[in-house]
Amino acid sequence: MCEFCHTHGEGKKWYLQARNYSDDLLADLRRRRFIEDFFRHPESTKDDMERLDRLHQAPRWLQSLIRRRVTGRMKRVHYGQVVPLEDVERIFGMVNSIVRLACYCRHLELGSEKRYCYGFSMTPGGGLPEILRRLDDSFVNGPHTAGLETLSREEALAAFREHEKEGLCHSVWTFHAPFIGGLCNCDRSDCLALKTTVTHGVPILFRAEYVAVLDAAACDGCRLCLQTCQFGGLTYRPSLKQVFIDPRWCYGCGVCRARCKRDAIRLVDRREVPAAARLW
Numbered sequence: 491m492c493e494f495c496h497t498h499g500e501g502k503k504w505y506l507q508a509r510n511y512s513d514d515l516l517a518d519l520r521r522r523r524f525i526e527d528f529f530r531h532p533e534s535t536k537d538d539m540e541r542l543d544r545l546h547q548a549p550r551w552l553q554s555l556i557r558r559r560v561t562g563r564m565k566r567v568h569y570g571q572v573v574p575l576e577d578v579e580r581i582f583g584m585v586n587s588i589v590r591l592a593c594y595c596r597h598l599e600l601g602s603e604k605r606y607c608y609g610f611s612m613t614p615g616g617g618l619p620e621i622l623r624r625l626d627d628s629f630v631n632g633p634h635t636a637g638l639e640t641l642s643r644e645e646a647l648a649a650f651r652e653h654e655k656e657g658l659c660h661s662v663w664t665f666h667a668p669f670i671g672g673l674c675n676c677d678r679s680d681c682l683a684l685k686t687t688v689t690h691g692v693p694i695l696f697r698a699e700y701v702a703v704l705d706a707a708a709c710d711g712c713r714l715c716l717q718t719c720q721f722g723g724l725t726y727r728p729s730l731k732q733v734f735i736d737p738r739w740c741y742g743c744g745v746c747r748a749r750c751k752r753d754a755i756r757l758v759d760r761r762e763v764p765a766a767a768r769l770w
């Protein structure tokens with residue numbers, strides 16, 4: 491189990507604990523202010539990213555110090571974890587209000603609106619959706635749309651299935667831990683969290699509680715899954731005419747599983763795979 495499961499989940503999956511979604515946590519003014527500033531001032535995230543792009547130029551000791559500091563701060567204010575579709579469904583089963591909004595990262599990276607982010611709340615109309623509505627920000631609402639979209643659980647889950655077909659990996663996010671306010675759909679080219687974590691080696695999200703394993707007898711070596719992995723977890727072995735899943739690199743997103751037509755990939759508890767059990 492990841493560190494958050496121990497600190498915020500009493501040894502169970504922290505993002506499946508109802509109290510971490512409670513609107514009571516939003517009574518903390520510091521937390522509310524953080525959320526408002528986060529969405530109102532995307533330029534500060536852009537500045538942070540530009541600094542990270544130059545990180546490799548710093549001496550090694552300084553790189554390591556900065557990495558530790560950024561990860562430590564993000565664990566307090568805005569940290570995530572990769573979650574497979576079945577856990578997205580469990581999360582949607584716990585909340586009562588779901589809105590879809592323009593993706594913060596794609597807004598910064600591409601300057602265009604991609605509706606890959608979802609906010610939710612236990613109380614209908616409350617929580618993060620209520621804060622987002624009040625912000626009345628052209629980024630949050632998107633320049634070409636009428637505003638936040640309210641979705642039913644079924645609609646939201648259907649949208650996540652489509653995102654998975656696009657090859658996007660799902661992630662759940664805190665806004666001042668342990669409060670959980672949203673789910674995103676990430677890819678390494680445009681998602682700042684994956685860039686920060688994987689490209690720059692500064693973790694701001696945990697790997698999933700799962701890891702993918704291959705049923706070698708079922709795999710016919712078609713390689714459809716190979717194009718899906720954002721993390722370098724899959725390679726093709728020509729001599730065996732099969733793919734190989736390296737548990738040391740697998741983030742447990744399950745996107746390769748969705749692509750396999752032979753059901754040759756499944757997700758298992760990360761703790762069951764010694765090579766991955768301690769990798770977060």
Ligand code: SF4
Nearest residue numbers: 709710712713715750
């Ligand atoms: S998509 Fe499935 S059958 Fe094809 S290579 Fe990947 S695991 Fe094997």
Ligand code: SF4
Nearest residue numbers: 719723740741744746
């Ligand atoms: S191997 Fe599959 S489950 Fe693991 S990170 Fe890559 S796409 Fe996700």
